[in-house]
Amino acid sequence: MALSGREELRFFDMGLDDRIVKAIAKLGWVRPTAIQERAIPLGLEGKDVLARARTGSGKTAAYAIPMIQRILTAKKVLQEQMVRALILVPTKELGHQVKTMVSQLAGCCSHDLRVSDVSMQIDYSAQKPFLMEKPDVLVGTPSRVLGHLSRRNVELRDSLEVLVVDEADLLLSFGFESDLHTLLGHLPKIYQSFLMSATFNEDVEALKRLILHNPVVLKLEESHLPPCSQLLQYHMKCEEEERFLLIIALIKLGLVRGKTLLFVNTVERAYRLRLFLEQFLVRCCVLNGELPIHSRCHIIEQFNQGLYNFIVATDESSLLQSANQSQSQGAAVSKKKKKKNAKKVTKAAKDKEYGVSRGIDFQNVSNVINFDFPPTVDAYIHRVGRTARAHQQGTALTFVSHCEVHLLEEVEQILSGGDDGKSVLKPYQFDMKEIEGFRYRCKDATRAVTKQAIKEARLKEIRQELINSKQLKTYFEDNPKDLHILRHDKSLHPSTIKPHMKNVPEYLVPSTLQGVIQPLVGKRKLQPKGNIAARKSFKKQRQDPLKNFKYTGK
CATH class of the missing domain: 3.40.50.300 (P-loop containing nucleotide triphosphate hydrolases)
Incomplete structure (x- = not known):
């Protein structure tokens, strides 16, 4: 999937909705990252994508942008409100982060696209009201989404168009495999899929066969971490x-x-x-x-x-x-204690x-x-x-x-x-x-x-x-x-x-750094120079301790 021999794509060259381009400009993104440049056009074509890219490479926007574009296009034909996209994440923190990112990318069309995050560990009944409103995009961990499906707080079988599994390798390592298998039974047979992962292992390959249909595999030719220049x-x-x-x-x-x-x-x-x-x-x-x-x-x-x-x-x-x-x-402890400790x-x-x-x-x-x-x-x-x-x-x-x-x-x-x-x-x-x-x-x-x-x-x-x-x-x-x-x-x-530990006296500063850094030295407030009135006021304030307090009486 190398891009050699053609010019670098820009966001407004991808045929995106003007509202998405405007939201991207508000975020200050000048050009797409490598994974975004490859994954977004494929996603816009409706293809399933399996992508491996290192942490911090912009994988969230790589699937969020084509997902939002698909939802906006679908709503032009059918205005009915329904859950059209599901994003599965391994952690509550990542769920909060993904929801924020999708909301920012849909910021200029927030009236047409709603996002909800159910990954928080709160009572299911507390999340039911906004699920009844059928948000366009649902974010959550497999266990939380499955919990809502089993309680019939949300229905996905007749409406889902896009499924995203983010940080797939981490999700499997956290023990969500059984929840994920059960959850797939609640989904329709046909939908577009994105599988994003930092690494490819046997579990991810098995998940690929289970979720994706004839996917395009993106393995970016990059090192594990950014180059030494960065x-x-x-x-x-x-x-x-x-x-x-x-x-x-x-x-x-x-x-x-x-x-x-x-x-x-x-x-x-x-x-x-x-x-x-x-x-x-x-x-x-x-x-x-x-x-x-x-x-x-x-x-x-x-x-x-x-x-x-x-x-x-x-x-x-x-x-x-x-x-x-x-x-x-x-x-060495008793079996009863051992079981109790193991659970803890x-x-x-x-x-x-x-x-x-x-x-x-x-x-x-x-x-x-x-x-x-x-x-x-x-x-x-x-x-x-x-x-x-x-x-x-x-x-x-x-x-x-x-x-x-x-x-x-x-x-x-x-x-x-x-x-x-x-x-x-x-x-x-x-x-x-x-x-x-x-x-x-x-x-x-x-x-x-x-x-x-x-x-x-x-x-x-x-x-x-x-x-x-x-x-x-x-x-x-x-x-x-x-x-x-x-x-x-x-x-x-x-x-x-x-x-006093806050301050760094000058004698503690190494000779090689003398004059190069500004040590954190606590200094007394100096008496103002030149202005006689200011000097008198300063002296009077120093002598009168009540000037340091605020009178709050009647």
Whole structure:
């Protein structure tokens, strides 16, 4: 499917509805990505498409644009309202993201095309009213869509025209295979299909035979990650203590700029790193599968809006790893306890509708830092794939301990194959002696982050989730005493934060960076010069402490 020998297509050359072209222009897209340039014309012709493309290549728009075009064309002939398209996704976060993207692409024809997302884990009866209105596009995980079909909240057999299975390999790995097989029995025999995946494996091939009819297969000739001209990848060999020292030095010296994702391998580790960064008044938050879906979506929105520049995240592989560890530790306990623990672990660890390294659209991520080395090559690719998306630039830095060198070699072996055999992970040239001045502060901060502090930080977050829970709102209205106790429970202090840690005195700045960066030094407000009246007013304000307060009495 190479495009050599012909000019590059543009969106307005594809024969799209003017309203779609206008919406694309509002999004600021100048030209289609490689997968969009190949998949959209095929979709407009009504063909089934099986596409493999890396994370961040624009797969969502590749199927959404021809899907919207088909719906708008069909509604010119038959105005009757019905569910014409179904998009199956593996995670709630991806469902929210897909719904947002389709709504944006249909923004200029929102009166003619409605989109609904049923992937949220709320009561089915709460979602029934808007399903009764028959949205044109339905987004959801296989289990949620199947739940609505079994309750007859929605009917697809006589109306569906387009079926999309997004992130197919991830969807199957999360255990949706049986739900998917059952769901297909509720669909008509003929419909257009899109199967999108980052990788092709045996499961995806089986799904291809089940869903697609004589499809066009698009295997883009591209590396696992963007080229070196777009994505710079570094690694640095450092042990446990050096990791904390290095991360805070990089942040405080301004060497890490822009939105940054910091990946760790366990939830406890995520809270440890967050509390450590907060010691230096670095605003960040934790994103993991323990949090409710509304909280996770809220965190992502805040990050995309710029309220946070740093997110400490775990991915789905870490949850499965913690499940295995918990099960192995529980081998010595009684059978009754073992079954109980196994159920708990499965529910918490295999939150099959959760994924950070894939599925979530973090916007404008400048850096990905693997604070802990990813457990697999795929995990590395999916984590680093969060940056340098579309045509943007990005940087990835991975910390490597002496016992993780073999994992680094595996990653280099896989990635170097697509780049003429050259190593794409360059060593990060940084002299640790230059930041020795930070070491004593780093030790103070790590000592403050105790196991008890981590436990209390997690409890504090859980309590806040309980207070803000919409599902518990009715309960608290009937039992106000419980809410009062919860709000006025013993105050938890995860760790003591010292304000002076925010500042970087000039003597801590390495000599090689003197004059190059602006250290974060707290400075007193200087007395204004020149204007005598302003100087008198400033002096009077300094002498009168009441000027610092606002009078609210009668």
